[in-house]
Structures are given as structure tokens and as C-alpha cells.
Amino acid sequence: MVLKRPLIFLGPPGAGKGTQASRLAKLYNVPHLSTGDMLRDHVARGTELGQKAKPLMDRGELVPDDIVLGMVEERIARPDCANGFVFDGFPRTMPQAQKLGEILKKRNFPAPLVVNFEADHATLIYRLAGRRTCSVGGEVYNVHDHPPKVEGRCDNDGGELIQRSDDRAEVIRDRLAAFEAQTQPLINYYRSTGDLAELDGTAGVEEVNKRLLDILARHGADGNRA
Numbered sequence: 021m022v023l024k025r026p027l028i029f030l031g032p033p034g035a036g037k038g039t040q041a042s043r044l045a046k047l048y049n050v051p052h053l054s055t056g057d058m059l060r061d062h063v064a065r066g067t068e069l070g071q072k073a074k075p076l077m078d079r080g081e082l083v084p085d086d087i088v089l090g091m092v093e094e095r096i097a098r099p100d101c102a103n104g105f106v107f108d109g110f111p112r113t114m115p116q117a118q119k120l121g122e123i124l125k126k127r128n129f130p131a132p133l134v135v136n137f138e139a140d141h142a143t144l145i146y147r148l149a150g151r152r153t154c155s156v157g158g159e160v161y162n163v164h165d166h167p168p169k170v171e172g173r174c175d176n177d178g179g180e181l182i183q184r185s186d187d188r189a190e191v192i193r194d195r196l197a198a199f200e201a202q203t204q205p206l207i208n209y210y211r212s213t214g215d216l217a218e219l220d221g222t223a224g225v226e227e228v229n230k231r232l233l234d235i236l237a238r239h240g241a242d243g244n245r246a
């Protein structure tokens with residue numbers, strides 16, 4: 021399977037973009053990228069960017085765009101991205117989108133296909149409130165549709181599963197409102213460039229996957245089904 025356009029998955033937390041990004045990355049044999057993973061990797065390796073980012077992350081502060089974009093530029097330049105990638109939840113702001121566009125152009129990538137995963141608040145709150153995260157390895161489970169084999173314990177390492185403070189129902193509403201305010205200009209921008217496709221993320225994982233593959237075929241992103 022050949023991916024002909026880099027993919028960018030946007031959407032609120034709980035809309036299912038991470039699950040689909042991971043599946044498509046396997047299907048097309050391209051990396052599944054997220055800035056959270058990149059930051060953790062740079063911190064773990066003690067790179068210059070990681071050393072700049074670590075104190076900010078430790079204090080729970082936002083890592084500024086120049087650090088994030090520096091990581092993104094370096095990551096996309098690696099050989100494993102030569103056949104494309106799936107970006108999960110990035111960019112988040114207009115300046116990030118514009119700079120990412122420049123980076124892609126500079127490296128001769130085709131225009132990305134941006135898929136906006138949509139879901140109503142009731143669905144998102146139900147899904148997010150069911151999330152449990154492994155306190156050891158960070159694996160994510162869901163009491164509704166992806167429970168661990170043993171309640172409260174990670175399948176991989178037996179770590180205790182916890183509910184992250186920002187997955188509690190009372191703070192989810194605020195997260196969703198903030199997310200929508202931040203990303204609406206981005207959605208409008210990608211709609212104006214003609215690179216946006218909308219996807220209903222409320223269906224089951226298999227159905228969403230099928231619709232997603234149809235979107236890729238229709239938008240010239242799938243080299244086998246164009």
C-alpha cells in the first residue's frame with residue numbers, strides 16, 4: 021500500500037484519530053507522528069531540544085512553537101518519513117500550520133490531506149470518561165470498548181491503570197470548548213486550501229476505518245485505489 025499524500029488527522033480528544041492514525045501507519049508502513057511522542061523522545065535522549073523542553077514540561081507549561089516546529093522539521097527529514105507519515109493531532113494553531121506547510125514544501129512533499137474527525141460532545145465525554153492510562157508504560161485502555169484483561173491492570177506490564185485528571189467528566193467539557201476555539205481557524209484554513217475532508221468519528225472503529233480509506237481514495241492519497 022502506497023501513501024501518496026502525507027496525512028494530518030485533526031479532531032478533539034476522544035474522536036478516535038489516534039486509533040485510526042496507528043492503523044493507517046501500519047497499513048501504509050509510514051510513521052505515526054505526534055508531538056507528544058517526539059517531546060518524550062527528545063527528553064529521553066537528552067537532545068538540545070529535549071533539554072529546552074524538559075523544564076517546561078515538568079512545570080506543566082506549554083512548549084513554545086519554535087521548539088515544537090524544530091522537532092517536527094527534524095523528524096520529517098528522517099528517511100522513514102520519505103514515503104509519507106500520519107500526523108496525529110498536529111498542527112494545533114495557524115502559525116504551526118503555516119510553518120508545517122513551508123517545511124513540507126521545502127522537502128518536496130505533496131499537499132497533505134487533512135482529515136477532521138468530528139464527534140458530538142455526548143460521545144466524546146462518554147469515551148474520554150472511560151479512558152484509563154497505564155501508570156508504568158502509558159498504554160491507553162477504555163472501560164467501554166477496550167478494557168484490560170484484568171480490571172485496573174495493564175495487559176503489557178501489570179501497571180496500575182489510572183484515570184488522568186484531564187479525562188474526568190467535569191474537566192472534559194472545558195477541554196473540548198478550548199480545543200474547538202483553538203482549532204476552528206485551522207479547520208477554516210484547510211477548508212480554504214481544499215485539503216480538508218470531514219469524517220464522522222462516532223461510528224465504530226471498523227466503520228470509521230472503512231470511511232477513512234474511502235476518503236483517502238477519493239482525495240488521491242491512496243496509491244492503490246486512486
Ligand SMILES: [Zn+2]
Binds near residue numbers: 154158176
Ligand atoms: Zn502498561
